[in-house]
Amino acid sequence: xxxxxxxxxxxxxxxxxxxxxxxxxxxxxxxxxxxxxxxxxxxxxxxxxxxxxxxxxxxxxxxxxxxxxxxxxxxxxxxxxxxxxxxxxxxxxxxxxxxxxxxxxxxxxxxxxxxxxxxxxxxxxxxxxxxxxxxxxxxxxxxxxxxxxxxxxxxxxxxxxxxxxxxxxxxxxxxxxxxxxxxxxxxxxxxxxxxxxxxxxxxxxxxxxxxxxxxxxxxxxxxxxxxxxxxxxxxxxxxxxxxxxxxxxxxxx
Numbered sequence: 001x002x003x004x005x006x007x008x009x010x011x012x013x014x015x016x017x018x019x020x021x022x023x024x025x026x027x028x029x030x031x032x033x034x035x036x037x038x039x040x041x042x043x044x045x046x047x048x049x050x051x052x053x054x055x056x057x058x059x060x061x062x063x064x065x066x067x068x069x070x071x072x073x074x075x076x077x078x079x080x081x082x083x084x085x086x087x088x089x090x091x092x093x094x095x096x097x098x099x100x101x102x103x104x105x106x107x108x109x110x111x112x113x114x115x116x117x118x119x120x121x122x123x124x125x126x127x128x129x130x131x132x133x134x135x136x137x138x139x140x141x142x143x144x145x146x147x148x149x150x151x152x153x154x155x156x157x158x159x160x161x162x163x164x165x166x167x168x169x170x171x172x173x174x175x176x177x178x179x180x181x182x183x184x185x186x187x188x189x190x191x192x193x194x195x196x197x198x199x200x201x202x203x204x205x206x207x208x209x210x211x212x213x214x215x216x217x218x219x220x221x222x223x224x225x226x227x228x229x230x231x232x233x234x235x236x237x238x239x240x241x242x243x244x245x246x247x248x249x250x251x252x253x
């Protein structure tokens with residue numbers, strides 16, 4: 001596994017500063033959250049020169065760009081709004097190819113409660129993925145649908161199945177589906193072999209939470225060699241977050 005962190009841990013930092021932090025704490029990769037005005041400067045409206053400089057900065061540093069984390073989702077009942085999200089994701093695929101990013105995070109929640117509505121929502125999400133999956137493959141980028149909110153692991157894998165996806169995988173954030181009643185071991189039955197990216201949050205104090213420990217252990221037992229990112233959003237003390245997470249991760253591994 002390759003351990004890194006999202007720009008959400010240190011939103012104001014420039015890309016150069018994020019890379020310096022990664023090196024200082026011995027992280028291997030960065031995940032850039034777009035759309036939130038972070039200081040990294042890699043966005044759809046960045047100039048070609050800015051993106052070229054950013055890509056060279058990654059290449060020169062040895063720190064990988066694991067993922068462009070978007071807020072794209074295809075679940076709006078309005079077909080025009082879903083089509084706009086497809087167009088948006090296609091632009092992010094171009095951005096990721098330009099930057100040499102390995103993955104793009106997408107969402108699929110919030111899912112309704114009734115079975116008929118759930119099925120319709122998964123169909124909409126699958127339709128959007130299907131429209132972009134081939135383009136992502138041509139660009140050498142993987143789409144990663146996150147187990148986020150109440151989009152539990154079984155829903156993620158059902159969506160990928162309905163999409164017939166070849167270049168779309170799971171972004172595993174176990175804490176979300178655990179909160180919605182799907183235990184780690186049950187989720188992994190669905191996700192095994194489909195995880196391309198993962199998110200963790202080890203909390204502020206105490207030992208490594210069981211949810212994170214169990215999910216990382218299952219991945220390690222299967223020889224997972226992909227990316228794991230810290231997702232802590234705008235913490236008051238980013239230095240403490242980075243130190244705690246690398247210490248606990250090293251103790252686990």
